[in-house]
Amino acid sequence: MPLNRSMIVDAAIALIEREGADAVSMRRIAADLQVGAMSLYNHVPNKAALLEGVAEAVLSKIEFRDDPDAPWRDRVRMQAHAFRQIAHHYPRSTMVVVSRQLHSTAGLLPVERALATLRSAGFDGDDAVRMLRIFIAYIVGSLLREVGVTPTFAPTHMQSVVGQDVDPALFPHVSELAPLLRQCDHEEEFEFGIELLIQAIAVHPRRRRQGTV
Amino acid sequence: MPLNRSMIVDAAIALIEREGADAVSMRRIAADLQVGAMSLYNHVPNKAALLEGVAEAVLSKIEFRDDPDAPWRDRVRMQAHAFRQIAHHYPRSTMVVVSRQLHSTAGLLPVERALATLRSAGFDGDDAVRMLRIFIAYIVGSLLREVGVTPTFAPTHMQSVVGQDVDPALFPHVSELAPLLRQCDHEEEFEFGIELLIQAIAVHPRRRRQGTV
DNA sequence: ACCTGAACACCGTTCAAGT
DNA sequence: ACCTGAACACCGTTCAAGT
Numbered sequence: 124m125p126l127n128r129s130m131i132v133d134a135a136i137a138l139i140e141r142e143g144a145d146a147v148s149m150r151r152i153a154a155d156l157q158v159g160a161m162s163l164y165n166h167v168p169n170k171a172a173l174l175e176g177v178a179e180a181v182l183s184k185i186e187f188r189d190d191p192d193a194p195w196r197d198r199v200r201m202q203a204h205a206f207r208q209i210a211h212h213y214p215r216s217t218m219v220v221v222s223r224q225l226h227s228t229a230g231l232l233p234v235e236r237a238l239a240t241l242r243s244a245g246f247d248g249d250d251a252v253r254m255l256r257i258f259i260a261y262i263v264g265s266l267l268r269e270v271g272v273t274p275t276f277a278p279t280h281m282q283s284v285v286g287q288d289v290d291p292a293l294f295p296h297v298s299e300l301a302p303l304l305r306q307c308d309h310e311e312e313f314e315f316g317i318e319l320l321i322q323a324i325a326v327h328p329r330r331r332r333q334g335t336v
Numbered sequence: 337m338p339l340n341r342s343m344i345v346d347a348a349i350a351l352i353e354r355e356g357a358d359a360v361s362m363r364r365i366a367a368d369l370q371v372g373a374m375s376l377y378n379h380v381p382n383k384a385a386l387l388e389g390v391a392e393a394v395l396s397k398i399e400f401r402d403d404p405d406a407p408w409r410d411r412v413r414m415q416a417h418a419f420r421q422i423a424h425h426y427p428r429s430t431m432v433v434v435s436r437q438l439h440s441t442a443g444l445l446p447v448e449r450a451l452a453t454l455r456s457a458g459f460d461g462d463d464a465v466r467m468l469r470i471f472i473a474y475i476v477g478s479l480l481r482e483v484g485v486t487p488t489f490a491p492t493h494m495q496s497v498v499g500q501d502v503d504p505a506l507f508p509h510v511s512e513l514a515p516l517l518r519q520c521d522h523e524e525e526f527e528f529g530i531e532l533l534i535q536a537i538a539v540h541p542r543r544r545r546q547g548t549v
Numbered sequence: 550a551c552c553t554g555a556a557c558a559c560c561g562t563t564c565a566a567g568t
Numbered sequence: 569a570c571c572t573g574a575a576c577a578c579c580g581t582t583c584a585a586g587t
Contacts, residue, residue: 148560159572170561222431222480231507238509252516257529260477261470268473271437294444296451303465304447316470323536361579372553383580
């Protein structure tokens with residue numbers, strides 16, 4: 124079976140999910156594919172481009188169902204949850220997806236749908252873009268927390284083995300809320316935030332004239 | 337002058353800001369300090385720990401002024417903006433700060449202040465933690481976009497040299513809003529989102545009994 | 550206690566040689 | 569057109585030797 128780009132990308136994704144993003148190297152992927160390390164360069168210009176391919180592939184695997192007739196609130200909710208699938212299905216690739224500029228159609232499709240939804244909610248172009256950016260920022264930040272790369276700021280090991288508690292005098296609120304800070308139902312927290320955002324933009328005033336073009 | 341941990345961390349930060357996070361290596365830092373590569377290991381267990389030190393150092397350099405007597409809205413705004421200073425003063429270190437779990441006091445201090453503020457706004461422990469997480473997610477996501485690592489989903493090179501426009505038939509909204517998607521006033525967008533969030537949590541219902549302890 | 554050079558097991562990528 | 573081994577310039581980290 125001849126080597127090709129998508130075989131390489133798939134091998135990379137598999138390796139990332141198996142051993143983490145740090146384990147990715149051209150040589151390891153080549154070995155997984157039972158091929159010389161240099162063979163990869165016939166299908167991919169370099170490692171950075173390969174990781175970009177990984178990001179695109181993961182992103183394009185999201186199931187973005189969208190019902191244009193549904194209320195815009197439902198559509199936003201569904202699109203946000205679709206995005207969160209990444210963290211479920213490709214947890215260790217999430218960082219790769221989220222830390223890369225995407226200019227391919229794989230990245231443009233979700234944007235197109237989100238903008239369509241926000242326009243249908245009555246926002247003009249300016250505000251639709253603004254709202255989209257807020258959602259993306261929130262979703263990206265949430266996924267990073269969920270995937271465990273981003274700071275949770277939780278005093279994790281606090282009372283683990285040692286009595287190494289957070290000093291209640293210095294950090295009264297942190298130590299009081301330590302149990303809450305340490306645990307997190309990602310699904311629930313994500314939804315809570317999305318609902319808050321939906322509610323927030325729902326009450327945001329629309330301009331008189333909706334379109335710009 | 338004897339080598340010590342903070343000299344190493346500072347050299348790492350300087351190197352990151354000068355040449356980017358990818359340029360960081362134990363050997364490069366050692367060379368910058370005019371010291372053998374292995375000398376670093378007398379003060380830092382390994383590279384990962386060093387980067388953790390970088391994250392803490394950058395975070396601890398934020399000026400978190402806080403006026404406990406100010407209205408909670410103002411305090412939240414100020415704390416959010418303080419956080420965003422990272423992206424301004426240490427743009428290329430932002431990814432390092434944001435992609436690492438922090439359990440030191442450097443990470444706990446901002447949390448303590450944020451929780452104090454949210455409690456003073458009338459939230460019980462549960463909701464204070466929830467609201468904090470939403471803000472952190474939004475801020476982290478926004479900083480990553482600002483720093484240019486996270487997907488902007490902007491069709492950047494669209495009409496650059498070639499007539500390689502986005503197909504308006506496939507992506508009507510994207511191509512219509514392309515100019516807006518391509519440019520972004522980070523300061524303004526960040527503020528817009530923070531104000532939206534503040535407004536959203538301001539109208540969120542508080543529970544009868546505020547405290548848990 | 551702190552520094553260090555040599556060494557080991559890795560990297561990404563270029564290049565010239567093969568088919 | 570596609571594959572590849574050797575080679576180059578790098579990595580992080582261990583270890584034993586120095587002071």
